[in-house]
Amino acid sequence: MPRTPLEPRFTIEHLSILDSDGNLDTALEPDLPADELKRLYRAMLLGRRLDERMVRLQRQGRIGTFAPIKGQEASQLGSVSTLRPTDWMVPSFRETAAMIWRGWPIDKLLLFFAGFLEGGQPAPAQHDLGITIPVATQLPHAVGLAYAAQYRGEDAVVMAFFGDGATSEGDFHEAANFAGVWHVPVVFVCQNNQWAISVPLKKQTHSRTIAQKALAYGFPGIQVDGNDVLAVHAASREAVERARAGGGPTLIECVTYRLGVHTTADDPTKYRTDEEVAEWARKDPLTRFTEYLRKKNLLEDGLEAQVDAEIAEAIRRFEATPPPDPLAIFAHAYAELPPDVAAQRRELAERLQAPPPRRADEEHPPAPPMRGQRMTRR
Amino acid sequence: MKLNMVKALNLALRQEMERDRDVLVxxxxxxxxxxxxxxxxxxxxxxGSQRVIDSPLAEAAIIGASVGMALYGLKPVCExxxxxxxxxxxxQIENHAARYRQRSQGRFHCAMVVRMPYGGGVRALEHHSESEEQFYAHIPGLKMVIPSGPRNARALLVSAIRDPDPVIFFEAKGLYHAAREEVPDDPEMMPLGRAQIVREGRDLTLISYGAMLRVAREAADTLAQEDGAEAEVIDLLxxxxxxxxxxxxxxxxxGRAVIIHEAPQSFGPGAEIAASIMERAFLSLEAPIKRVAAYDVPFVGFARERATVPDVPRVLAAARETLAF
Known part of the structure; x- marks a missing residue:
């Protein structure tokens, strides 16, 4: 028997609409109303300014470790802006801009990064999962949500975010495989920012693209210029519409770059060159979009000041948070506290009521036991 | 009707699925x-195949997708x-199912049941005979349930499915076909977190669950016949x-207790049970609490399984030592 090529032959497309030099492919340019363009721009700017402000807050010890998004604003907002409020967003841990777009108050996010679980509580009607830290483990949740929506006969689409490093995790592959087999309405958005902490993409995968991994699971994958908000939006809209119409999952690889640190505990000078960062800074998604809007005469005067004031106001609200009530650690651990945990809660409550304990040995240190003396009562 | 544990569990699933369209398998x-x-x-x-899903072969996504379904409001029972x-x-169990209620401060929760056959006695290969309840029992946010017979298996599974929090539900393979028991037609529930005294006694307490309960009961009968000692037997459930x-x-x-379980001894459920008894009944103790558990060695192969899984003679020896202390 001869070897026979199997159809279909697989191909992967790369989509770019507005390049880093400001060249625009007008044939592919999405038909976005001026208000929508302005809203996207404002969200990108807010994402950038907040990110820079949060790094300073962290350095000042006012919030804890967090993962900055600088450079990835277009990947996040171009994609998430194609969702309806009734759709679901499943973030990983570097989606600040997308979360704010979905309605997370800034002060709530700051609260989260200051170690308060309250900051991770979605609003009652909000169709978003919270920040998920173990890499790629949120992706099967997205598939389950999408299955449930389909099972209930609801037309919700689920959009799940992750990074290039996540595509090495088993959970990514299991989720993609389940999504393909179950043909559920999920859009997998990979923010390929080139670095998983210190490990570059070429050490993460030997695949030419991340998008092509979708083909193994029987659904389309597309690579887009992740710093081109128009391209991300166009690809995402197509994927979301397909999912909603019953066309199953899509994987979108947004080729972008983390301009800042992995987290505020990271020093990227150990593993990458300033030249590389400068090269990507030239492709900054915000600069490119600013120029696009300038040509359209859609830039608003004083927008930066407006955004900064919004951030400052949110920081004021965040810093007015009363000190944490320790007893709240028991409030949501279980639907109903088991008796032994209820006893632990009572113990903590009593401890909180009691005056700060004085050590019994402060004034009269006990004599050391004599050899053979029993330390116990019996 | 008289059912074995397999049929009793099947009855629970069928009736819960009839009752609630959100329950899927x-x-x-x-x-x-x-x-x-x-x-x-x-x-x-x-x-139908939308509600009873033959999933691809991938445990993380079975649990992970079930977490997603539960977050949406369904009640997955995964196997x-x-x-x-x-x-x-x-x-997926530890990082997510157990934590989602707390992480989301009550906005979401994972009402789901993870059923797993566990335990030895079925002449099976490695990974088919072990007893791992201690891992789940240690995780805050989870419930860990192990029935010991057809009737309580059915009732506990119904309770687990209706529980608003995630439940790990272990089914002893050795008990699946071991006995038939009268199981009422009408759905019956048993409270989770409640042990049962299955034999009353005044001289010694034998504490066990799952497949080891039978061992404990047989040991209690022998103690009564041969030693004139009345053992109380507790089924943890x-x-x-x-x-x-x-x-x-x-x-x-x-005043005396022996704990019997199939999981390896060190850091196993017996350690927690013994500590709990020490904290609450120290002044009543007449003898050190003893544990009869599997030895702390990795899987031994079923040809040698009887060397390590607790049996009646081992429980008797421990009980007699405790009684004679």
Whole structure:
């Protein structure tokens, strides 16, 4: 028997609409109303300014470790802006801009990064999962949500975010495989920012693209210029519409770059060159979009000041948070506290009521036991 | 009607699915095949392949997708084919199912049941005979349930499915076909977190659960016949949360306790049970609490399984030592 090529032959497309030099492919340019363009721009700017402000807050010890998004604003907002409020967003841990777009108050996010679980509580009607830290483990949740929506006969689409490093995790592959087999309405958005902490993409995968991994699971994958908000939006809209119409999952690889640190505990000078960062800074998604809007005469005067004031106001609200009530650690651990945990809660409550304990040995240190003396009562 | 444990569990699933459209079943081979132990037999024919899902072979996504379904408001009952394979989804259970209520401060919760056959005595290969309840019992946010017979298996599974929090539900493979018991037609529930005294006694408390309960009961009968000692036998039914009050009350009466489990001894449930008894019944104790558990060695192969899994003679020896202390 001869070897026979199997159809279909697989191909992967790369989509770019507005390049880093400001060249625009007008044939592919999405038909976005001026208000929508302005809203996207404002969200990108807010994402950038907040990110820079949060790094300073962290350095000042006012919030804890967090993962900055600088450079990835277009990947996040171009994609998430194609969702309806009734759709679901499943973030990983570097989606600040997308979360704010979905309605997370800034002060709530700051609260989260200051170690308060309250900051991770979605609003009652909000169709978003919270920040998920173990890499790629949120992706099967997205598939389950999408299955449930389909099972209930609801037309919700689920959009799940992750990074290039996540595509090495088993959970990514299991989720993609389940999504393909179950043909559920999920859009997998990979923010390929080139670095998983210190490990570059070429050490993460030997695949030419991340998008092509979708083909193994029987659904389309597309690579887009992740710093081109128009391209991300166009690809995402197509994927979301397909999912909603019953066309199953899509994987979108947004080729972008983390301009800042992995987290505020990271020093990227150990593993990458300033030249590389400068090269990507030239492709900054915000600069490119600013120029696009300038040509359209859609830039608003004083927008930066407006955004900064919004951030400052949110920081004021965040810093007015009363000190944490320790007893709240028991409030949501279980639907109903088991008796032994209820006893632990009572113990903590009593401890909180009691005056700060004085050590019994402060004034009269006990004599050391004599050899053979029993330390116990019996 | 008289049912074995397989049929009793099947009855619980069928009735819960009839009652609540949000209950669905997923796992490897649970549909057409009815599960490798037939616990889900006939459910796919009755409820359709959208509700009884033959999933791809991937434990992490079975649990992970179930978490997603639960977050949406469904009540997945997923099957991990053997508890020995659950380490491939352990992170989904520990990192997510157990934590989502707390993480989201009550906005979401995972009302889901993870069923897993566990334990030895079925002449099976590695990963098909182990006992791993201690891992789940240690995780805050989870409940860990292990029935010991057809009737309580059915009632506990109904309770687990209706519980608003995630429940790990272990089914002793050795008990699947071991006995038939009268199981009422009408759905019956048993409270989770409540142990049962299955034999009353004044001289000694034997504490066990799952397949080891039979060993404990046989040992108690022998002690009565040969030693004239009346052992109280406690069936935990729920390993976590532990019914500490029932354990303490029994030992306050008997003054002596032997704990029997199939999981390896060190850091196993016996350690927590013993500590709990010490905290609540120390002044009643007449003898050190003893544990009869599997030895602390990795899987031994079923040809030598009887060397390590507790049996009646080992329990008797421990009980007599305790009584003679």
């Amino acid at each position: 997923l796992g490897e081979d649970v549909g057409v095949d009815g599960g490798v132990f037939r616990v889900t037999e006939d459910l796919q024919r009755r409820f 991990i084919q053997f508890s020995g394979f659950a380490f491939q989804c352990f992170h 729920t390993v976590a949360p532990l019914d500490r009050a029932t354990l303490a009350a029994s030992v306050q009466k008997t």
